[in-house]
Amino acid sequence: xxxxxxxxxxxxxxxxxxxxxxxxxxxxxxxxxxxxxxxxxxxxxxxxxxxxxxxxxxxxxxxxxxxxxxxxxxxxxxxxxxxxxxxxxxxxxxxxxxxxxxxxxxxxxxxxxxxxxxxxxxxxxxxxxxxxxxxxxxxxxxxxxxxxxxxxxxxxxxxxxxxxxxxxxxxxxxxxxxxxxxxxxxxxxxxxxxxxxxxxxxxxxxxxxxxxxxxxxxxxxxxxxxxxxxxxxxxxxxxxxxxxxxxxxxxxxxxxxxxxxxxxxxxxxxxxxxxxxxxxxxxxxxxxxxxxxxxxxxxxxxxxxxxxxxxxxxxxxxxxxxxxxxxxxxxxxxxxxxxxxxxxxxxxxxxxxxxxxxxxxxxxxxxxxxxxxxxxxxxxxxxxxxxxxxxxxxxxxxxxxxxxxxxxxxxxxxxxxxxxxxxxxxxxxxxxxxxxxxxxxxxxxxxxxxxxxxxxxxxxxxxxxxxxxxxxxxxxxxxxxxxxxxxxxxxxxxxxxxxxxxxxxxxxxxxxxxxxxxxxxxxxxxxxxxxxxxxxxxxxxxxxxxxxxxxxxxxxxxxxxxxxxxxxxxxxxxxxxxxxxxxxxxxxxxxxxxxxxxxxxxxxxxxxxxxxxxxxxxxxxxxxxxxxxxxxxxxxxxxxxxxxxxxxxxxxxxxxxxxxxxxxxxxxxxxxxxxxxxxxxxxxxxxxxxxxxxxxxxxxxxxxxxxxxxxxxxxxxxxxxxxxxxxxxxxxxxxxxxxxxxxxxxxxxxxxxxxxxxxxxxxxxxxxxxxxxxxxxxxxxxxxxxxxxxxxxxxxxxxxxxxxxxxxxxxxxxxxxxxxxxxxxxxxxxxxxxxxxxxxxxxxxxxxxxxxxxxxxxxxxxxxxxxxxxxxxxxxxxxxxxxxxxxxxxxxxxxxxxxxxxxx
RNA sequence: GGGUGCAUAGCUCAGCGGUAGAGCACUCGCCUUACAAGCGAGGGGUCACUGGUUCGAACCCAGUUGCGCCCACCA
Numbered sequence: 001x002x003x004x005x006x007x008x009x010x011x012x013x014x015x016x017x018x019x020x021x022x023x024x025x026x027x028x029x030x031x032x033x034x035x036x037x038x039x040x041x042x043x044x045x046x047x048x049x050x051x052x053x054x055x056x057x058x059x060x061x062x063x064x065x066x067x068x069x070x071x072x073x074x075x076x077x078x079x080x081x082x083x084x085x086x087x088x089x090x091x092x093x094x095x096x097x098x099x100x101x102x103x104x105x106x107x108x109x110x111x112x113x114x115x116x117x118x119x120x121x122x123x124x125x126x127x128x129x130x131x132x133x134x135x136x137x138x139x140x141x142x143x144x145x146x147x148x149x150x151x152x153x154x155x156x157x158x159x160x161x162x163x164x165x166x167x168x169x170x171x172x173x174x175x176x177x178x179x180x181x182x183x184x185x186x187x188x189x190x191x192x193x194x195x196x197x198x199x200x201x202x203x204x205x206x207x208x209x210x211x212x213x214x215x216x217x218x219x220x221x222x223x224x225x226x227x228x229x230x231x232x233x234x235x236x237x238x239x240x241x242x243x244x245x246x247x248x249x250x251x252x253x254x255x256x257x258x259x260x261x262x263x264x265x266x267x268x269x270x271x272x273x274x275x276x277x278x279x280x281x282x283x284x285x286x287x288x289x290x291x292x293x294x295x296x297x298x299x300x301x302x303x304x305x306x307x308x309x310x311x312x313x314x315x316x317x318x319x320x321x322x323x324x325x326x327x328x329x330x331x332x333x334x335x336x337x338x339x340x341x342x343x344x345x346x347x348x349x350x351x352x353x354x355x356x357x358x359x360x361x362x363x364x365x366x367x368x369x370x371x372x373x374x375x376x377x378x379x380x381x382x383x384x385x386x387x388x389x390x391x392x393x394x395x396x397x398x399x400x401x402x403x404x405x406x407x408x409x410x411x412x413x414x415x416x417x418x419x420x421x422x423x424x425x426x427x428x429x430x431x432x433x434x435x436x437x438x439x440x441x442x443x444x445x446x447x448x449x450x451x452x453x454x455x456x457x458x459x460x461x462x463x464x465x466x467x468x469x470x471x472x473x474x475x476x477x478x479x480x481x482x483x484x485x486x487x488x489x490x491x492x493x494x495x496x497x498x499x500x501x502x503x504x505x506x507x508x509x510x511x512x513x514x515x516x517x518x519x520x521x522x523x524x525x526x527x528x529x530x531x532x533x534x535x536x537x538x539x540x541x542x543x544x545x546x547x548x549x550x551x552x553x554x555x556x557x558x559x560x561x562x563x564x565x566x567x568x569x570x571x572x573x574x575x576x577x578x579x580x581x582x583x584x585x586x587x588x589x590x591x592x593x594x595x596x597x598x599x600x601x602x603x604x605x606x607x608x609x610x611x612x613x614x615x616x617x618x619x620x621x622x623x624x625x626x627x628x629x630x631x632x633x634x635x636x637x638x639x640x641x642x643x644x645x646x647x648x649x650x651x652x653x654x655x656x657x658x659x660x661x662x663x664x665x666x667x668x669x670x671x672x673x674x675x676x677x678x679x680x681x682x683x684x685x686x687x688x689x690x691x692x693x694x695x696x697x698x699x700x701x702x703x704x705x706x707x708x709x710x711x712x713x714x715x716x717x718x719x720x721x722x723x724x725x726x727x728x729x730x731x732x733x734x735x736x737x738x739x740x741x742x743x744x745x746x747x748x749x750x751x752x753x754x755x756x757x758x759x760x761x762x763x764x765x766x767x768x769x770x771x772x773x774x775x776x777x778x779x780x781x782x783x784x785x786x787x788x789x790x791x792x793x794x795x796x797x798x799x800x801x802x803x804x805x806x807x808x809x810x811x812x813x814x815x816x817x818x819x820x821x822x823x824x825x826x827x828x829x830x831x832x833x834x835x836x837x838x839x840x841x842x843x844x845x846x847x848x849x850x851x852x853x854x855x856x857x858x859x860x861x862x863x864x865x866x867x868x869x870x871x872x873x874x875x876x877x878x879x880x881x882x883x884x885x886x887x888x889x890x891x892x893x894x895x896x897x898x899x900x901x902x903x904x
Numbered sequence: 905g906g907g908u909g910c911a912u913a914g915c916u917c918a919g920c921g922g923u924a925g926a927g928c929a930c931u932c933g934c935c936u937u938a939c940a941a942g943c944g945a946g947g948g949g950u951c952a953c954u955g956g957u958u959c960g961a962a963c964c965c966a967g968u969u970g971c972g973c974c975c976a977c978c979a
Contacts, residue, residue, distance in 0.1 A: 019938075021941090205975090212979085226979075273977095274978090279979065282979095285979095290977075290979080291977045292977045293977090351979090352976075397909085400907085401907090404907075404908095405974090405975075408975095494974095495974095532916065533916080534916070534917095534972095571917090575916095576915090578915095579916085579927075581928090581941075582927065582928065582941090584941065585942085587941090588939065589942085591938085591939075592938040592939035593938065593939080594938085595939075597938085598938090599938070600938090645918085648918080651926095651927090659939085764944095764945090770933095770944085771933065771945040774932095776936095777934050777936060778936045779936095805936070852923090853923075856923050860922085860959085860960080864959085866922095866959045869958085870959065870960075871922090874922055878922085878923090
């Protein structure tokens with residue numbers, strides 16, 4: 001590994017850079033160089049502490065969208081920084097088989113050929129999906145290269161790989177044997193279009209316009225009115241329920257009422273679940289088609305009458321048979337109305353209805369035999385791991401949501417009536433025996449048939465942190481890289497994925513001990529990507545951003561920086577083309593700063609000795625002091641996943657301080673006659689830029705690589721030591737690693753900072769005068785600096801003159817204007833005289849501001865309670881401020897008077 | 905229905921107890937020998953509303969209004 005600390009100065013005739021950064025010419029080449037150099041490949045045998053991040057596996061059907069780009073930008077920044085810090089960094093890539101989604105894609109393809117999966121049969125269909133995967137799957141992995149993702153391609157995984165499938169089977173068997181997986185007849189969420197069961201979180205609830213209908217069951221004294229939004233299910237009613245304490249119905253409990261249209265009589269039962277306040281206080285009970293009713297049915301031993309098939313067509317014999325559920329509803333209602341059973345109709349009646357999150361079809365609660373994970377004991381452990389700090393969630397407030405869910409989680413329905421996925425490893429004999437088969441077991445022979453269902457795709461995703469490392473085998477990878485360090489993903493899949501990895505990680509890896517069984521130590525959640533107005537991106541809205549388009553037009557670095565700049569923990573990211581253009585400009589700024597450095601013979605790679613530091617100029621000292629502060633700040637912010645703030649700090653240091661002031665100030669020394677001073681500044685220039693590029697590299701890998709190698713002649717900034725001061729890192733055993741620790745950018749230099757800040761105020765003040773006076777920026781103006789000898793700026797007059805284009809006075813110099821700032825009076829000869837009106841406007845404005853300032857301070861200081869209660873430093877600050885304002889007022893008044901005198 | 909978050913410059917957001925900040929947009933002047941994807945200067949905000957706590961509130965507390973998100977088996 002090479003470092004920046006090669007002592008040889010760069011060879012002469014280094015590459016000349018063109019005046020603009022053209023990302024297209026850099027990115028592909030650099031990426032391939034990195035891959036070829038093996039920088040992305042982690043080493044399970046490394047002695048260095050590991051830093052591991054697992055990619056949130058995108059669907060194998062997917063292509064890179066802006067959400068991935070956000071996720072990957074943040075992950076890549078974390079991984080690149082750790083790698084530079086000397087960690088054995090692994091970012092493992094891969095894809096998810098995405099059961100329903102992928103099956104749907106291939107089925108649609110088949111449909112174009114006029115075929116259904118049933119025409120092919122199970123084996124041929126699955127084969128067809130594999131074929132599809134071979135041809136089109138993993139497109140997204142290729143696209144990741146263009147973002148610069150530093151993933152370890154040698155460790156790419158797919159959730160249906162043989163190894164990962166073995167992990168699935170292993171844990172299924174283990175859970176089964178532990179009694180944590182069971183099969184039961186339950187009401188589950190059923191999608192009649194996908195024709196499969198769904199778990200609770202695969203159902204999106206939204207308010208639909210419904211209709212609340214009140215229907216009279218029975219007649220005369222035995223009549224009872226029930227209200228429902230799902231009239232058609234009355235065909236499957238097997239009871240009416242009322243609250244036990246509801247006096248209106250006590251006389252009916254235990255009797256039966258006639259169920260209209262069916263000729264059946266159903267019992268009236270008393271159940272505490274019924275809310276006497278709602279509707280009529282009487283509820284129709286359909287155990288086979290409503291989860292509540294199923295529970296009531298269980299309590300009262302009611303029969304379950306299934307009246308719909310898996311396509312949600314009515315199966316109950318009679319006039320409605322064969323109708324779709326939505327056709328049956330008006331039909332049943334009409335029939336009831338014809339019999340005079342409809343007491344009231346209330347519409348519209350908005351109420352929450354579940355929809356399949358894959359296809360949007362209204363979910364049908366359906367009684368069926370499914371496999372479930374008993375989550376309670378697992379969820380308890382998953383909650384505790386966060387509660388006791390073994391896993392930390394960023395931002396912390398999202399932990400509350402995690403607890404809400406984990407602490408009250410229903411059993412997880414894991415069977416899916418699909419063909420694409422991990423088949424449930426359970427076999428049944430003709431005699432009704434059940435056998436769960438582990439990966440080492442012989443499959444049962446003659447007379448046994450395997451369960452036809454496959455597992456929920458999230459079942460295998462939940463194993464991702466360790467199945468990808470070879471579990472259940474105790475592989476070197478598993479030992480080296482588990483637990484993973486950080487999980488980075490959007491808060492939208494906190495429940496889908498994050499919580500489930502917690503359930504299974506803690507369970508499967510329990511032998512490793514409490515601290516080592518967690519799937520990750522930190523969870524860094526980001527938000528959704530939105531448009532410039534904070535609106536959700538969607539194809540129908542037409543406000544989506546294609547990251548590949550941005551990369552092509554603005555560069556990967558600009559795209560990444562824009563995303564990072566918007567990413568605060570848990571916060572949504574707003575994007576627009578103006579912003580990515582701004583980031584592109586920032587790349588160009590760095591490009592030209594480096595270009596300037598190269599043109600001026602900047603020397604990178606030499607450390608500054610104590611001796612050197614003693615001879616530094618004030619601007620050199622200032623920039624080093626600022627670099628130290630910014631380095632520490634950026635480093636701390638990285639630890640907290642404050643990407644927006646890191647980006648902001650680096651952006652402003654690079655642009656506002658390094659480029660706008662330091663490079664301008666350095667010009668005096670670089671072009672000056674003092675060779676020793678110039679040489680020292682060339683080294684400081686190289687030193688600061690070198691470190692700045694390293695600090696920015698995790699966020700903008702390509703441009704920094706191109707510039708850093710050009711500046712230093714080093715091999716790659718990717719493997720240059722990180723300049724940060726290392727804090728106790730989340731991964732590893734808290735040991736500070738990396739040669740970067742020694743390269744901490746030095747100490748603060750408040751004296752130098754004070755001088756440069758004073759210089760900035762003076763320069764800005766005079767520039768303002770020039771602007772007010774309409775003096776063209778480039779026009780040289782003769783001037784003298786009266787009183788500068790008594791200030792800290794005495795030695796910097798040449799720099800100040802250069803910044804302000806003020807020339808030495810020639811013979812016959814007759815100043816006709818003056819500006820005061822920082823205790824210095826700058827007298828200028830503007831030749832044409834000054835614009836008195838403009839000057840008066842400026843002075844008047846400044847006077848008003850100073851007076852307002854003084855007034856506020858005065859008011860505070862005249863309050864006795866303020867003087868008594870406020871801390872001494874606050875009072876002192878107010879005093880200083882008042883004094884300064886008063887001095888300013890006096891000065892401005894004097895100038896205004898002088899101006900008036902001069903005018904008359 | 906239950907949680908939870910947010911209301912700050914035209915837009916997107918930062919600041920979270922001591923006299924309001926950034927990026928973009930806007931105005932004016934500049935092709936000043938790294939950069940016009942640039943440089944310099946400037947304008948713009950009763951920090952949603954009402955009370956309270958405090959010497960002092962954008963910041964803490966309560967309420968109001970308006971948005972947003974998550975969870976949810978009330979017919």
